[in-house]
Amino acid sequence: MRKMTNDIKVSGEKRLSVSRPSTAPPRAFTEAEFQTLRIVSDTLIPSVGDFRSGSAVSKFDQLVTNAAAILDKHFDMLTGLLEELRATPQTEMWERLKKLEAANGEAFYVLSTLIVGAYIYSDEMKAELNYPAPHRNPPSLFDAADELSSGILDPVMERGPIYRAVE
Numbered sequence: 592m593r594k595m596t597n598d599i600k601v602s603g604e605k606r607l608s609v610s611r612p613s614t615a616p617p618r619a620f621t622e623a624e625f626q627t628l629r630i631v632s633d634t635l636i637p638s639v640g641d642f643r644s645g646s647a648v649s650k651f652d653q654l655v656t657n658a659a660a661i662l663d664k665h666f667d668m669l670t671g672l673l674e675e676l677r678a679t680p681q682t683e684m685w686e687r688l689k690k691l692e693a694a695n696g697e698a699f700y701v702l703s704t705l706i707v708g709a710y711i712y713s714d715e716m717k718a719e720l721n722y723p724a725p726h727r728n729p730p731s732l733f734d735a736a737d738e739l740s741s742g743i744l745d746p747v748m749e750r751g752p753i754y755r756a757v758e
Contacts, residue, residue, distance in 0.1 A: 612660070612661055613660045613661065613663040614660055615656070615660050616656060616659040616660050616663055616666050617663060617666050617667075618666075619656070620652070620655070620656060620659070620670075620673075623673075623677060624670060624673045624674075624677075625652055625655070626677075627673045627676050627677045628646070628655055628673065628705075628706070629645075629646035629651070630676075630679075630681050630684055631645075631676060631684060631688065631702065631706060632644065632645025632646040632651070632706045632709075632710070633645050633646050633647075633681070634681070634684040634685050634688060635688070635703060635706055635707070636706070636707070636710055643715060643716075645706055645710050648709075648710060648713035648714075648715050648716065649713065649714065649715065650713065650714070651709065651713075654708075654709035654710075654712060654713055655705065655706070655709045657709070657712075658704075658705045658706075658708040658709045658712075659705060661708075662701060662704065662705055665701045668698060668701065669701060669702065669705065672691075672698050672702060676691075
């Protein structure tokens with residue numbers, strides 16, 4: 592019986608158990624697509640009082656592009672949807688988006704996730720929300736020792752190693 596490992600080599604690299612996130616969408620958005628994204632963003636996240644509208648954040652184009660890279664498997668659907676929405680005047684966009692959500696909830700979900708993700712990750716919104724940047728917060732030596740001596744790992748040690756036998 593052989594123990595399964597992650598030592599399979601593909602093009603000189605270790606095989607990963609999860610896919611790598613894309614760093615760029617399949618292609619750049621066109622200016623017309625960016626304009627439609629701005630209108631949809633401002634419709635979903637309107638400017639109210641001191642709050643910025645969806646497209647009023649700095650680096651909007653870059654943030655939307657980064658979000659599209661993460662959602663790259665939906666990119667063709669997104670660009671097709673932007674083409675459909677392009678002809679909708681800004682004053683009618685809210686009603687059009689309501690119809691889209693009712694008719695094709697998945698498409699609306701992907702589009703709104705793209706826009707909200709870009710908005711929330713803007714520097715302005717992270718600052719307004721007091722959103723902490725990801726950082727390590729390792730315990731002190733004494734805290735780690737206390738936690739380990741509490742028996743937190745006992746069930747894992749009793750269970751033993753887990754692996755899948757490959758024949």
